[in-house]
Amino acid sequence: MTDLSSTGSLQIRDVSKLFGAFRAVNGVNLDIQKGEFLTLLGPSGSGKTTLLMMIAGFLDITEGDIALDGSSIAGVPAEKRNFGMVFQGYALFPHMSVRENIGYALSVRKRPPEEITRRVDEMLELVQLEDFADRKPGQLSGGQQQRVALARALCFAPPVLLLDEPLGALDKKLRVEVQEQLKDIHKRVGTTFIYVTHDQEEALSMSDRIVIMRDGAIEQVGTPRDLYERPATKFSASFLGKSNFIRKGEKTFALRPEKIDLRREQGGKDARSSGIIQSITYFGSMQRIIVDTHDGDEIEVDIDVWRNQEALSEGAPVDLLWQDEAAVELTDS
Template identity: 50%
Template sequence: MAAKAGESEKDGAKFVEFIDVEKMYGSFHAVRHLNLDIRRGEFLTFLGPSGSGKTTTLNMLAGFERPSEGMIRLNGRPVERMPPYERNIGMVFQNYALFPHMSVADNVAFPLSVRNVPKSEIGPRVVRALEMVKLDQFKDRKPTQLSGGQQQRVALARALVYEPTLVLMDEPLGALDKKLREHMQIELKQLHEMLGVTVVYVTHDQSEALTMSDRVAIFETGVIAQIGTPDKLYNEPATAFVASFIGENNALDGTVERVNGAECAVVLPDGLKVIARPVGAVSPGAPVQLAIRPEQIKLAAEMRDDDNRVSATVDGCIYHGDHQRLLARLANGQILTLKIRPEASMANGAPVDLAWSVGDCRAFPAGAATTNKH
């Protein structure tokens, strides 16, 4: 049996279990040897690029797809052959999927009606659901009379009205503009904390995943490259792919000169030598990719004796309000991005000395295969 993807750091029983799950579409391996536990009440996000397997995994949990191999358990019961309507799962989609001819209240009531809930109970439960998403005053309107954000709230109320044990969300904020999307992220997280329901969320937006999640599972080519809390993934990426996919990252190619315990010396193409923390199987003579976050690179005035030091040339400065992004070109032509004060003045072509801590620079094996890991 393959090693399990990272356990949640929260207390609580396993609520969802994927056990050696595989999904094939003909000869295409969409999901490979997936072993994953989801804790009751947590907000877990599946994050990854298109085609990485995150939506396929969500659809198998929902019952829209059946695993080619393996088992899925929900609250201890195998569900991989159970139809979706028997799983007591709420779904929220990017396109809202509201009935345009029905009122907001009727849209929210629909899941109760098809479950033959007594009419005397439907009205009060619809009101409570709409109050949760702050839309009770719009209950008589049609979906087309609402904004995109309001329609998404209706879809959320409809998913919650029958009190499901699990809510699945597939890119639910993807159709909203940036400001509204950020506002809805906060509202969804607050709602999750208030209700305590288990949420599995799919997105390709890494900022969204970091903002909302208790844990994030990063998918790459059908497997989980790494799973953990947002700060763990950002500060301790397990692979070069994770380092590049979560947050901003400077990637430099080099060759290992020597390895000394928790440090390795790496030679860049122009002969410049830097010291880094090796992550994974790193050995002398092997190609590696260095990863350094923009905020971890400092200017000369902030240098320490034990820092890596490089000389570069200013290649551009981009204003971002609370900071500027400085583009600095190394002698080998590679460009580093760092963040500097908004009032700093750096002319194009000017020389600049940069530094970064050894502990903030990671060396990953170049082209290493991804595996499910903690």
């Protein structure tokens, strides 16, 4: 029998999921390291949640295998995989206190009362909810409820924690706060986190590695910096952040808007392109400027307001400049 008191590394080999003739996940291969914060990122229908549900054991694998520390768990029921799970909807018991909710998994496992008390106290401290232990979920904010759900999922020390769009119900400001808390908690507990989201900023700010998924397959895998600085395909470049696409001969290059310098048109030899400002949008610390180039392209430029005090206006002629290394050649040119 598979030993589930494991270290938390996962091996995904040629995994596919078919619903009739439709391949929701198609031939995924992925190694997830112990203690890693790995994010599955992609648009709706990309297969990220389906893959997570197969890892959890809630969906059967049609083809391939998933192993925990080298031992297959494909035939192990979800409840015996010993994985923690956090959903967007919290799924807290409304009639139970915060303390009772957090300790529930240990209670059903018939752990000794003193162990439950000790472990729940540790979790309350971890998620900074010591003063809310006796409250019911309905007396908490959305962010507090999500932290209770997280504490409950971690209370029994699972080797892997699976998180399916857990912050989707929170407003933007609260979402950012909980992201920071979640990242800190991951560092402190050392559990393997597998996180599903369609939010680019969330993936960039929290992950050790990101798996970009598209149409059931992996498009690209890497650290947030690698994927942002060196996207391999048009899809990666456009889905993770914004990119301009520039053609040179038969090759296509991705160029991030913030890596372009802009100055009033001087016809300088160092200018890569020139054109007319079509629109200017002010975002406080940054301005987004759309330029119609004389080559017929539309290029987006993001400039820091504090470093560019020169008054710019729609209809003004401008030069565009960038370094050679700023333009990244794509494989699907």
